[in-house]
Amino acid sequence: MKIIIVGAGEVGFHIASHLALENKDVVLLDKDPDAIRRVSDHLDVQVVTGSGSSPVVLEEAGIQDAEIILAVTNSDETNLVACLVADIISPSTKKLARIRNADFDNYHEILREQAPHIDTIINPDIEVVKTIHRMMSVPGAVDIGEFADGRLKFVGVNLEDDSKLAGSRLMDLPAIIGNARLLIAAVVRGDELIIPRGGDRLQSGDLVYFISEEDKLIDTLSLFNKYDQPLKRALIVGGGRIGFRLARLLEEHSIYCKIIERNPDRCTYLAERLNKSIVLCGDGSDQELLSEENIQDMDIVITLTQDEETNILASLLAKRMGARKAITRISKFSYFPLTDAIGIEQVVSPRLSAINTILQHIRKGKVLSAISIKGEQAEVIEAVALETSGIVEKPLRDISFPKGAMVAGIIHGEMIIIPTGDSVIQPDDRVIIFARKEAISKIEKILAVKLEYF
Amino acid sequence: MRWRYILNIIGILTFFFGLTMILPLLVGLYYRDQSVIPLLKSMGITVAAGLSTYFIFKSSKAEVISQREGMAIVAVGWTAVGLFGALPFYFASGFESFVDAAFESVSGFTTTGASILTHIEGVSKGLLFWRSLIQWLGGMGIIVLSVAILPFLGVGGMQLYKAEVPSPVPDKLKPRIRDTAMILWKVYALISLAQAVLLLLGGMSLYDALCHTFTTMPTGGFSTKNASIAHYDSVYFDGVFIFFMLMAGINFSLHYQLLKGKPLAFWRDSECRFFLGMVLFLTLVVSINLYGPVYETIGKALRYGAFQVVSIITTTGFATADYEKWPAMSQLILLLCMFFGASAGSTGGGMKCLRIMLCFKYCYRELFSLIHPRAVSPIKIGGKTVPDDVMRSVVGFLALYMGLFAVSTVALAGLGVDFRTSFSAIAASIGNIGPGFGLVGPVENYAHIPYLGKWLLIWCMLLGRLEIFTVIILVVPEFWRK
Numbered sequence: 039m040k041i042i043i044v045g046a047g048e049v050g051f052h053i054a055s056h057l058a059l060e061n062k063d064v065v066l067l068d069k070d071p072d073a074i075r076r077v078s079d080h081l082d083v084q085v086v087t088g089s090g091s092s093p094v095v096l097e098e099a100g101i102q103d104a105e106i107i108l109a110v111t112n113s114d115e116t117n118l119v120a121c122l123v124a125d126i127i128s129p130s131t132k133k134l135a136r137i138r139n140a141d142f143d144n145y146h147e148i149l150r151e152q153a154p155h156i157d158t159i160i161n162p163d164i165e166v167v168k169t170i171h172r173m174m175s176v177p178g179a180v181d182i183g184e185f186a187d188g189r190l191k192f193v194g195v196n197l198e199d200d201s202k203l204a205g206s207r208l209m210d211l212p213a214i215i216g217n218a219r220l221l222i223a224a225v226v227r228g229d230e231l232i233i234p235r236g237g238d239r240l241q242s243g244d245l246v247y248f249i250s251e252e253d254k255l256i257d258t259l260s261l262f263n264k265y266d267q268p269l270k271r272a273l274i275v276g277g278g279r280i281g282f283r284l285a286r287l288l289e290e291h292s293i294y295c296k297i298i299e300r301n302p303d304r305c306t307y308l309a310e311r312l313n314k315s316i317v318l319c320g321d322g323s324d325q326e327l328l329s330e331e332n333i334q335d336m337d338i339v340i341t342l343t344q345d346e347e348t349n350i351l352a353s354l355l356a357k358r359m360g361a362r363k364a365i366t367r368i369s370k371f372s373y374f375p376l377t378d379a380i381g382i383e384q385v386v387s388p389r390l391s392a393i394n395t396i397l398q399h400i401r402k403g404k405v406l407s408a409i410s411i412k413g414e415q416a417e418v419i420e421a422v423a424l425e426t427s428g429i430v431e432k433p434l435r436d437i438s439f440p441k442g443a444m445v446a447g448i449i450h451g452e453m454i455i456i457p458t459g460d461s462v463i464q465p466d467d468r469v470i471i472f473a474r475k476e477a478i479s480k481i482e483k484i485l486a487v488k489l490e491y492f
Numbered sequence: 493m494r495w496r497y498i499l500n501i502i503g504i505l506t507f508f509f510g511l512t513m514i515l516p517l518l519v520g521l522y523y524r525d526q527s528v529i530p531l532l533k534s535m536g537i538t539v540a541a542g543l544s545t546y547f548i549f550k551s552s553k554a555e556v557i558s559q560r561e562g563m564a565i566v567a568v569g570w571t572a573v574g575l576f577g578a579l580p581f582y583f584a585s586g587f588e589s590f591v592d593a594a595f596e597s598v599s600g601f602t603t604t605g606a607s608i609l610t611h612i613e614g615v616s617k618g619l620l621f622w623r624s625l626i627q628w629l630g631g632m633g634i635i636v637l638s639v640a641i642l643p644f645l646g647v648g649g650m651q652l653y654k655a656e657v658p659s660p661v662p663d664k665l666k667p668r669i670r671d672t673a674m675i676l677w678k679v680y681a682l683i684s685l686a687q688a689v690l691l692l693l694g695g696m697s698l699y700d701a702l703c704h705t706f707t708t709m710p711t712g713g714f715s716t717k718n719a720s721i722a723h724y725d726s727v728y729f730d731g732v733f734i735f736f737m738l739m740a741g742i743n744f745s746l747h748y749q750l751l752k753g754k755p756l757a758f759w760r761d762s763e764c765r766f767f768l769g770m771v772l773f774l775t776l777v778v779s780i781n782l783y784g785p786v787y788e789t790i791g792k793a794l795r796y797g798a799f800q801v802v803s804i805i806t807t808t809g810f811a812t813a814d815y816e817k818w819p820a821m822s823q824l825i826l827l828l829c830m831f832f833g834a835s836a837g838s839t840g841g842g843m844k845c846l847r848i849m850l851c852f853k854y855c856y857r858e859l860f861s862l863i864h865p866r867a868v869s870p871i872k873i874g875g876k877t878v879p880d881d882v883m884r885s886v887v888g889f890l891a892l893y894m895g896l897f898a899v900s901t902v903a904l905a906g907l908g909v910d911f912r913t914s915f916s917a918i919a920a921s922i923g924n925i926g927p928g929f930g931l932v933g934p935v936e937n938y939a940h941i942p943y944l945g946k947w948l949l950i951w952c953m954l955l956g957r958l959e960i961f962t963v964i965i966l967v968v969p970e971f972w973r974k
Contacts, residue, residue: 305868310877317868327866 039063040104044090044120045111046073048369049136049162049392051081053108056397058082065099068111091119093127101128108396109135114142122154134158134399136392138279158399162392167283169386170365174272174338176255178264180245180383185420185470186449192223192249192418195262196383199242203261209236215261221249221456223446223472224416229375231416233442233474249446249470251454269293269337273361275322275352276343277308280367280388284340285315296331298322300343322352325359334360342367353382416474418446419481425465427485435459442474443481498561500549502569505638507542509573510535513580515625519699520618527618530583538576560971562651563962566635570954573634574598577626584619591946595938596623598950601630602957603839605713605809605926606949608939612718617699620716624706630957631710631740631839632680633657640673649673655962657837665745679747680839684709687736694728708733711740711840713809713926720811720934721799730795730812734802741767741806741834762874767835767845774829775801778822785819797822805829807841809926811934823929830919830928841924841956843893850878850886892960897922900952907945917941921952
C-alpha cells in the first residue's frame, strides 16, 4: 500500500513516522529541502523535493499507483490544489486534506461530492475546540473522548483524597456506589497506564478513565466528588485560529469571554469578527494585565498560543492568581509526562487530534474510530464485531482477553451496554475496546479483523 | 478646476431643469389660472440661460470629473437651480421681493418646507404644483436624477453622486453609478405612486394627492392647505402620512432590498432598527406627556404625538397640531428630533441616525477603554468595523454642524430675531425640517424674518441638504488655490 504525504511539517512528519513503522510505502513531498532532509535523516520513507501542487512532482512521486494522498501542508490552497491535481491524474486515489480556514467550514460536503473529490477534510482546529468545549462542560475531566456519535463518553478524572472510592478494590466498587454503574477502563499511576482487573485498588492521585453514557455522566462524576459548576467567565490566551474559533463558540454559549493576543494586527482582526468578547492586546504572562482584567474571577483560563512554554507559564500563573481551572495547549509529546509534575491538569494538542483523525480515516477495515490517550500509551478502539470473530455470541468472561485490554462498551443498535462478565456481543454490534499498545496485535486476532497500522 | 467644463455641465442641467416647468404649466393651463404667464416666462429664461451657458462653454469631449470639480458642480448647480426655480414665484403675485421667491424655491429644493406664504390657499394651483414638484425633484436629488437619465454624465457620475448623497458609508447598489441612480429614482417613484393611490382612495382630490405625495416622499413638508395636514382632520390620512414619512426616512437601499424579496432587510439593518426604535420610544414619551394636559384621550395623544414626532424626526415638517401649545418636555423632544434627523441614504435631513449612533459608540468606546486600557475595540455597525477615516469624517461633520448652527443662531439673533425663533429657525433650516418654534412655529411662517436673515436661512438650507462639506468647501481658500 502506497501513501503520498504532501507537506513535511509536524503533522506530515509524525504521520509518516507512524506509517513507516507499519512497513507501508510512504512518499513524502515538500518543497523545503531542509524539511525533506530532516525526514530522510530520521525516517524510512521516500522523499521528493518539490511542490505538492505540481502535477509533475506528483507524478514523480508516483500518484498513479498511490492508494492515498494526504495533503497536510500549512497552506490550505496548496492542499486543495494538490487534491485537485491528484483528482485529475489519478481519480482512484483516496484524498485527505487538512483545511483549516473557517470559510471552508460549510463547503466540506461540496468539496467531497464535486471536484476535487476530497474524501476527507480534516480540520484539527475544529477537533481541538470541540475537545476544549467538552472539557469545559464536564467538571473535573482531565481527558475526554466520544464514541457512537457522542452517546458514549470516556472520561479521565483525577482521584482525590476525599473521594470515597480512593483505596478500594474494583470488585468492591458496586458495594460502595450502590446502583450506579461504573466501568473503570484504565488507571494512570505515575507514568504507567494500567488496564485494571477486579483485584486492583484505586489510589488517590490516580488518573482514572471510565466509560459512561452521556446522560449519566454528571451522576457518575459525582462519585468522584466532581460537581457541575457552571462556567460563566473564560479567558483565552492566544488569538490564533483555535482561540478565535473557541471565542466564537463561547459567545454562542453566552459565556463571557476575554481574549489576550500579543499581535496588534491580529487583535484588530479578532475585534472586528467577535461581537461580545473583549479583545485585549498584550502578553498572556503579564501579571499586571491579568490582574487588571480580574483573573481571580475567571472560571477558566485556556492558553492557546503557538508557544507551549508560554502556554504552560501562563496557565500556571493564572491558576496561581486565582483562576479556577486552566486548559493548556501543548504540542510536544515529550512534555506530556511532565504535565502532572508541574501541576498542569488539562492539556489539548491540535497535533495529536490531527494525527488521531487522520489515522482513523486512513485505517481500513472495520475500525470505526480510535483515540490515543496519555500520549500514545494506549488506544481506545471502536470496531464492528464480525460474525467470524471469536468474541460474538458468548459471555465476555469466556473470552480470553489479552492482558492490558478490555471491552469497555457495546453498542447494540440504539442500545448502549456497559458490559459485565455476563454480557454477550452480537454480530455486527460495535464494541469499544481499551487497550495498551502492546496488546493491540492480540486484539486484532480476537476481532479477526486486520487492524492496519497498529 | 476646469470652470469651462463645470459651467458646461451646469448649463445642461439648467436646460433640463427648465423643461420640467412644463408640468406645472400643464396644471396651470388645465385650471386656467394666473400661473401660466409667470411659468412661461420663467421657463423661457431658464431654458435660454441653460442653452446659452451650454454653448458658450461647450467643451470638446466628455472628461473625467475630479472630486473637487464634482463638489463644485453640485454646489453651484444647486444654487443655480434654486435661483432659477424662484423665477415662477418672483413673476407671480404674492411674493414681494426676489429674496422671498428664492427662499420659497430653495426651501422647496432642499426639502425644508419653510414658507413665507401667509395665505397658501390664495396662490394659484399651477404655482403650488410647482412648489410641491421642486420638493419631489430635490428629495432624491436633481444631480442623481441627471446622472440617471443624462447618459453623458456617466463619466463623472460617481463624483457628482458622492457630492450630492454624502452618506457616511455610501451604498452602491449596482456596479455602475448610473444604474444605482436609476434604481434609487425608480424606488422613489414607486413608493410615491403607492402613496398617491392611498391618498386618492381616502378621498383626496387628484391634485392635492399629487402635491402632498410630492412633499411627503422627499420629507419636504409643503402643503397646499393653510393648516397643513390638520386641514383634513382624518385618522386615515394621518396614518398614511405617518407611514410614508417613515418610509421616506429609511435608507432607500433598504427599500430596494425589500423590493428584491428580502423581507427582513429593515430588521437586519442596525441603523434602521435604531431609527424605528427611536421613533417608537419618543412617540411614547411625547404621547404620555400629552395625555392629560393637552389631549383628554390616550388615542388622541398617540395620534398627534406620533404624527408630530415622525414629521419632525424625518425632517418633513407637516403639522396636525400646534405643538407651540404643548408642554415644554414634548417641545424639547421635538427640538432634539430636529437635530437627529432620519437615516443616512434616505431623503430626510438632520445629522442622520447613523452619525448619532456612531457618535454614541465612539463615546462608549472611550469609557470602555478606561476600564480595559489594553482592549482593542473597533467601532462596529451591523457587525462591520467602521474605518477610522469614516469615523473622523463623522466627528468632523457633527462638529461642523453644531459650529455652524451656533454661529448662524447668533447671527440671526443679531438681526433682531428673538431667542426662541432664531434658535429654532436655524435648527429647522439646517436640518431641512421647515417649521420651528416661536414666530416660525407650525401655524406661523417665515415672512417676517429680516432680509439678510432670509439669505442666511437659504444658505443654511443648502448646507443642510448637501450635508455641509460640499457647500462649505467652496468657502475654504485652499479649494481655490491653483
